[in-house]
Amino acid sequence: KEYHGIIQKIDKGQMTVTIKKTAERKSEGCRLILIQALPRSDKMDLIVEKATELGVERIIPVTTERTVARPDTKKENLKVERWRKIALIAAKQCGRTTIPEVMPITGFEDSLKALNDSEIKIIPCLYDDTKALKEVLRGQRGKVLSEAKGKVLSxxxxxxxxxxxxxxxxxxxxxxxxxxxxxxxxVSFGREILRSETAAICALSILNYELRW
Known part of the structure; x- marks a missing residue:
């Protein structure tokens, strides 16, 4: 639910609010899940922030065969906590009523086990046997709309x-x-080779346009 109220008092560490009205949170259509291979340096901070702004519900950081950034267990936990704080701040900034779930870092194959129930799965890559992202999403959009029996996607x-x-x-x-x-x-993003953080923002923007907005 969404709550609309008036702030009556602010003390250190707490706030008093009078609730004026409540409303059921509107469905935003397709739920977005981002499986992100760990990039170098602090680029994951930017990815988490922008993914939150773009409506992602869950972020799963993964290590792959070619992942360079491999933090030890102690640093892993600290990084995940940092990303969760970034997601919280970004959610507040963009007016979201939900905070995306940032999962612990896991291996790529382990991340696949929890995704069998997702209707749409897309993996951008640089190999020859890819399809144009636009064609795939528009085909999937029609499929989702059809399953919704004519209702709008939202x-x-x-x-x-x-x-x-x-x-x-x-x-x-x-x-x-x-x-x-x-x-x-x-799928392919075209002729240009994108940085990992650019690819994440680009893909989520396109998914929003085709499946949510």
Missing amino acids: EAKGKSAVIFIGPEGDFTKKEVEAAKAIGAIP
């Missing part, structure tokens, strides 16, 4: 879309095949 509940974003050296062929085995479609 009213189609329970649908989810997963986007895989690889590391600086791309996914390996083996990883792409593993994703294909659970129904992911290899």
Whole structure:
């Protein structure tokens, strides 16, 4: 639910609010899940911030065969906590009523096990057997609309879309095949090779345009 109220008092560490009205939170259509290979440096901070602004519900950081950034267990936990704080701040800034779930860092193949129920799975990569992202999404959009029996997409509940974003050296062929085995479609962003953080923002923007906005 969404709550609308008036702030009556602010004390250190707490705030008193008088609730004036409540409203059911409107469905935003397709739920977005981002599986993001860990990039170098602090680029994940930017990805989490922008993914939150673009409506992602869950972010799953993963290590892949070509991942360069491999923090130890102690640093992993600190990084995940940092990303969760970034997601919270970004959600407040953009007026979201929900905070995306930032999962613990996991291996690529382990991340696939939780995604069998997602209707749309897309894995951008640089191999030859890819399809144009635009064509794939518009085909999927028609499929989702059809399953919703003519309702507009924003009213189609329970649908989810997963986007895989690889590391600086791309996914390996083996990883792409593993994703294909659970129904992911290899796609291309065109002739240009994008940085990992650029690819994430680009893909989520396109998914929003085709499936949510």
